[in-house]
Amino acid sequence: MSAVLLSTHGLVARYGDFQALYGVDFEIAAGEVVALIGANGAGKSTLLKSIMGLLRVAPDMVRLDGRPVGGAKPHKMVADGVAIVPEGRRLFTGMSVEDNLRVAIDHAARPREQGWTLERVFGLFPMLREKRATPVQSLSGGQQQMVAIGRALLNQPRLLLCDEISLGLAPKVVREIYQSIPSISQTGTAIVLVEQDVGLAQSASDRLYCMLEGRITLTGRSSDISRDAIGEAYFGASHAVA
Numbered sequence: 001m002s003a004v005l006l007s008t009h010g011l012v013a014r015y016g017d018f019q020a021l022y023g024v025d026f027e028i029a030a031g032e033v034v035a036l037i038g039a040n041g042a043g044k045s046t047l048l049k050s051i052m053g054l055l056r057v058a059p060d061m062v063r064l065d066g067r068p069v070g071g072a073k074p075h076k077m078v079a080d081g082v083a084i085v086p087e088g089r090r091l092f093t094g095m096s097v098e099d100n101l102r103v104a105i106d107h108a109a110r111p112r113e114q115g116w117t118l119e120r121v122f123g124l125f126p127m128l129r130e131k132r133a134t135p136v137q138s139l140s141g142g143q144q145q146m147v148a149i150g151r152a153l154l155n156q157p158r159l160l161l162c163d164e165i166s167l168g169l170a171p172k173v174v175r176e177i178y179q180s181i182p183s184i185s186q187t188g189t190a191i192v193l194v195e196q197d198v199g200l201a202q203s204a205s206d207r208l209y210c211m212l213e214g215r216i217t218l219t220g221r222s223s224d225i226s227r228d229a230i231g232e233a234y235f236g237a238s239h240a241v242a
């Protein structure tokens, strides 16, 4: 396995008085696809937000290339090669597909190391080329998700954090979007997939983490983990199916 790209160490995160993460140890190597599953409120988005610098955490709790980066500002993390496709997509409504994508190009804080261009994003999602002049709010949910992924890729990430990119989409569209994952990881970009659909998470990833109530309850190679183990880690031992 290649060297660890990003890791968290005893990561603790809070929203005011509420503690959402209790000592999370997580790691991902260059080019790896890692799924992160868990029930509503388990802490998946909080883990991504902590990595991205959107929540205040101690420096040593997040390491990129072995360097402490916990609590660094989001724009600094983007410049260091970490990009997020956030929950709910957050596109610029009133702007066309192309203009949404160009925002990332114009503000690119990184050299074009990963080689993503507008043309390559259109190659990944051909539908976006046809709709390039369309305002994003007129697109379907799946097409909007493609714009959100494309925009993140134009930041030339070494690590792409995807928060529930399949949520609310029809199965055919989910397949289309997930087909892009291997093409993205082949460029050397590591991908974290937060995913509610456990079967999809398992089949699309090299390794998997399950969270429950702010803790990691299971980790391993996705192909080796049994459905029973996932059930227990997902719901807690007391709720495991007999």
Ligand SMILES: Nc1ncnc2c1ncn2[C@@H]1O[C@H](COP(=O)(O)OP(=O)(O)OP(=O)(O)O)[C@@H](O)[C@H]1O
Binding pocket: 015, 018, 020, 038, 039, 040, 041, 042, 043, 044, 045, 046, 047
């Ligand atoms: N802004 C916030 N303020 C206070 N508490 C929050 C905030 N965001 C999340 N939480 C709480 O932190 C915990 C973890 O939430 P988080 O959003 O990380 O879960 P999640 O695993 O992403 O869930 P979901 O699948 O619903 O997206 C939950 O108990 C949630 O209610």
Ligand SMILES: [Mg+2]
Binding pocket: 044, 045, 046, 087, 163
């Ligand atoms: Mg979430």
